[in-house]
Amino acid sequence: MEIEQKQNRGFLNTVKWIIPVSLLSLSVLMIIFNPDFQDSAFKVKSKFSTPPAYVGKSGDAIERLAVRSARNISVIEEKLNTLKPVKPYIVVNTSENRFSLRNIDGDTIRTGVCSTGKNELLIAGNKRIIFKTPKGIFTVRNKQQNRPWIKPDWAFIEDGLPIPSARSAERIDYSTLGDYALEIGNGYMLHGTLYQRFLGLPVTHGCVRLGDKDLEVVYNTLSKGSKVYIY
Amino acid sequence: MKNKIAFWIITLILIMLVVFISVVTVIQPVFTKNSLPKAVVRSSDQKEKVAKDKQAKADKDKVAKADVINSSDDTVSSSDGSTTSNLNINKLVELRRKEILFHSRFELASDDSTYLILDLINNTAVLELKGIVLHECKIIHSEVSNSFKSYPIDALLNWMSEPFVLKNVESTIPKITFIEKIAPKDTLEANKMVTEPKEIKLEDVFIVMDFERNLRVVISQSEEPDPDGKKIITNLRRKYDKIEISRSIKALTKFNREPVKPQIEIVLSKSNATILYKALPFNPRMILRL
Structure with missing residues (x-):
């Protein structure tokens, strides 16, 4: 009987150790699995890191x-310069x-x-019209003063108006584009605006609107063929 | 006696488990030769072919000449030799860094796509298109994985010798958001729909970008995020920590850990981080200067 009691007590003594040992192991595992711990282990490795292959080379070989590197740099630099615009440009x-x-x-x-595109999707029946400013590199294709705006279909759809015929006089608007307009392709332009208070906000249908004074400088600086970078 | 044995067996098993895991997750990748994945440097012929495909016409032969990495021409003119006699290895490394940067810039500038230059030497993040700097911003703080320090500089330079292509990105901000609007039926409805445009509030930014060659770039904002933003950012961070942990656990079963995933974390202002993220195309390329 006494022996049996002793055995039980011994068993309990053993069992009570299992819990702390398990917890300790678990915490060690958690530390080891932690990405930060693994990264700090690399710090140790960096102390014994191998020297670069250049070290073994002779002075002549390094020279x-x-x-060769210096020569390549100047060659590529020259080529990079050829990519630069040859006229003033706008970003x-x-x-x-x-x-x-x-x-x-x-x-x-x-x-x-x-002001740039308002990133809006206009849904008109089956039609989906996106108003956003395209990104990338463009070229000034044409420059015009007091250019009238030939309103596209979406301008009427957006205002809840019936779409007039393609050659209708209703499509011609003399005031919206301001004093100057620079076409950059696909119907997109850099132009002026009647809504000067909205400058700095994304409100356009895709064109880039500029303030009157800025537009004048831009118009006088850029010429046909000038680059327009939009990002 | 039996219980004592049981106790020691359990303890021994647990100790062995810890040792096994530490070998697989730390000791094996750190103390064995776990090299960085090498850049796939295209030969000049391949480059020319790509250039043909993309109709990058006239200066194609110049591109081939500018192939700095694979050039086998070791001949040096004697007049140049005297000017470089005092160059030490550090200077050579600096030149190689610059050469790689220029080579990558030229390669990417041949395309019509915006790319990112992460310059951790000058602490700048630059957006370029066709070699033109569109946007340049200061990196407020940057942290680089210790694994970078454990590799010889020439291995690192080789690793960085080609631009990195983005494989996967996750961000707290959308790349582009469209507001949907149903076209009005008449002018009355159109007038009702007219609203004054408002200043757009910038959302909190946290971006995780996984590039090829196992590079991970994390971009976070310097400003304190608002409570909601903080929660989203913490969740995203935890998600990526969990992914890393599960990689380690998977390695346990295979005893063959995946290559190291070096990470660069940069801190930018919220507006700059937003600009960079939104300006980059969907599969952007990046040049790293380290």
Whole structure:
């Protein structure tokens, strides 16, 4: 009887150790699995990291490599320069609705606010019309003063008006585009606006609207063939 | 006596388990040669072919000449030799870094796509298109995995020698949002729909970008997020931690851990992080300068 009691007590003594040992193991596992712990282990490895292959090379070989690198750099630099625009250009930031007009050296001539696409999807029956400013690189195709706007179908759909015929006089609007307009293709333009108070906000149907004074400078600086970068 | 044996067996099993896991998750990848995945550097012929396909016409032969990585021409003119006689290895490394940057820039500038340059030496993040800087912002803080430090510089340079292509991205902000509007039936309805445009409030930003060659770039904002944003960011962070942990656990079953996943975490202002993310195309390419 006494022996049996002793055995039971011994068993309980053993069992009570299982819990702390398990918890300890679990915590060690959690630490080991932690990505931060694994990363800190690499810190240890970095102390014993192998030297670069260049170390074993002779001075001449290093010089040769350096000269080749320097020569390649100048070759590529030259080629990169050939990609640079040959005329002043404009960069439009659609996230902040800002523009920066730059000269051929990349120096900023003028910066300011503008308005870009409102990112709207107009649903008219089966038609889906997206109003957003396209991103990428464009070229000024045409420049015009006091250019009338030939309203597309969506302008009537948006106003709840019946769509007139293609050659209807109703489509011609003389005031919306402001004093100057620079076409960049696919119907998109840099132009003026009647809504100066909305400059800096995304309100357009895809064109880039500029303030009167900014537009004048942009119009006079950019010429046909100038690049327009929109991001 | 039996219980004592049971106790020691259990303890021994647990200790063995811990040792096994630590070998697989830490010791094996860290203390064995777990090299960085190498960049697939295209040969000049392949480059020319790609250039043909993309109609990057006139200066195609110049591109081939500019193939800096695979160039086998070791001949150096004697006049150049004297100017570089004092160059030490550090200078060579600097030159190689610059060469890689220029090479990658030229390669990406040949396309009509916006790309990102992450320059951790000058602490700048630059958006470029056709070699033109569209947007440049300061990296407020950056942290780089220790695994980067454990590799020789030439291995790292080789790893960075080609632009990285984005494989997967997850972000707390959408790339683009469209407001849906049903066209009005008449002018009366159209007038009712007219609302004054409002300033857009910037959402809290946290972006995880997984590039090829196992590179992970995490972009977070310097501003304190609002409570809702904080919750979303924490959840996203936890999600990626869980993924890493499950990778480690999977490795247990195979005893063959996947290659190291070096991570770069950069902190930008909220507006700059938003601009970069929204301006990049869906599968952007990135140049890393480290």
